[in-house]
Amino acid sequence: MIILRWLAVLLIFVIEMVAATLPIIDFVKVQIQDRAELNRLLQFVSDVDAHYSDLLQGFVIIYADDAEQAMLKAAGFNFQVVIENLSDYYAQRAARDRQARQAITHSMGGFRTLAEIEQTLERLSQTFPNIVSKFSIGKSYEDRDIWAIRISDHPNVYEPSEPTVWFDALHHAREAMSGESLLLFAEWLVSHYAIDLTTTRLINSRNILLIPCVNPDGYEYNRQQHPNGGGLWRKNRRKHSNNSYGVDLNRNYSWEWKYDSHDPNSGNYQGTAPFSEPETAAIRDLLAQQTPSMSISVHTHGNEWMYPWGYSALPTPDDDIFRSYAAKIVATNGYTTDTAWNLYGITRGASDDYHYGMYNSLAFTVEIGHFDDGFWPSPTRIPALFNTVQPGYNKIAQWAGAWAEILAPLWTEQQGNGDEWFDAGEIWNLSLFIKNEGVLPLDAWISVSSHTPDIMIDDKPINISLAPRQETLTVPFQFHLADMIDDEIPYILDIAINYEGFTSNEFLKVLLGPPQILADNLATIAVLGQVAPGNFVRIFVDGTAQVTAEVFWSLETTTAQDLPNIEGAVYLAGNIQPLLKGMTDINGQLNWLLQLPKSTELSGKTVYLQALLDFDGKPFVSKLTKVQFE
Ligand SMILES: [Zn+2]
Structure with missing residues (x-):
């Protein structure tokens, strides 16, 4: 017993020694x-x-x-x-905010420990064995497994016919939100499988690889030193001959690697040779075997969505492509986008340069979070931070193969009374603007069917072939409206798109008679009855003047105020699309399409829309238009 007590005292002494030398x-x-x-x-x-x-x-x-x-x-x-004492600052903030908001979060300042990351991956593979498999891609310097999951329709095998999209995080051990964002994304993906067709198509047709912790030794070291979060260790845990530790894993890749620091103490120490570290070597080997067409390496923080090069100020040959994809993503989250060189300064031996330089993968490096979030954001910020990157992760996964988007329908009356509304007994053509948003060629069959005998459609499927990022207007589908059709209820057209062995459906609503004009002025926003999130509404503009439009929406407003002046009003200009460039309809009106926000939070809510238009340089503000979401 005495010996035991002595041991306990000795142990406390040792623990205090460690703490004192920290x-x-x-x-x-x-x-x-x-x-x-x-x-x-x-x-x-x-x-x-x-x-x-x-x-x-x-x-x-x-x-x-x-x-x-x-x-x-x-x-x-x-x-x-x-x-x-930055570590204490982070840990105390996390403890305080957890208590104040009772956030249900994980144990390390709200973030998952390495053990909890492994448990999450294990749980996902056990709960969803038909779409998730967990495997080790290799061992770390201290002999820990580097775990990955594959999310796909046959998750236990790599199917080379399915494009690979790659996500990794925690190259840098202190960037807690990076790994967390991938685990939340994995949970989001599997929870939408077999529920929404888009995510089902995505999982069935991609090899989705997620490696949430590239640097398990550094991450675990941070937990040992700061179990409540706030650890500031960045590199891996290689021990150098001068008793210092660590190589910066995101400077250890071979693309334009250069020995520019001989100081192993440096936070950016690149190692003695490219791939000198087992962690980067494991990534290299998996990349060679399952090469992604697009990839994301997640870091924190800076609210940035970067792309190569990091080693050079010169643009890559694919600069326009990087730019156009990144622009779509930052329109959803307000991040800054540019090359790593322009945003960060010279970075040699980074993973994104290697992905792109070696394999032509369109590789992005994402820096999640604001300056105040730091390396260990408050746990109450985790959901909001995840929401800034989730749409971008999802889009990258979609774009990694062929990906058809219906941009807009184009209706043309073939036989009828000449007005622009659907009326009983008329014949109309429906063409679809379709874009292949992906990086691989799209070869698809499209058919349109109706859910009622009152609308008859020639149901011959049509074939489209689109190069990456190319768009087209399809040949028309013709449909007949029955003479006795009821004009009170909306009819649904079902658009089925088949490619990569999978059929998904989108639905178009047909309402008979003129739309309900909720605001009437020089410019009007016409809303066809109730609308659903993601639907298009049409804006009609009188005359043929040169017009640009910006549209705002808001949940709350008073009619006295213009939306741009209301706090919380959201700018929608990124989603305005001309129905057809320069097209005027039979009434001499310009048609614009406005896509409503896809957020499910809007279901059942009322929002107000307002268009700001510019007629040959003269500004004009439309009336506020109330839209009731289904
Ligand atoms: Zn980093």
């Missing part, structure tokens, strides 16, 4: 005059935040302990501590 790291802002002074600074400090430093503004952000700060002082640097 460096306390502050968030420090150093005044810097020029590049020469920066180079001098780099001799004293190991962890420079290139992202939030600004040489033009004359400061550099570093994460530094007391010993480093003492050296800076002795060397005559001017600096100030912005946040003392």
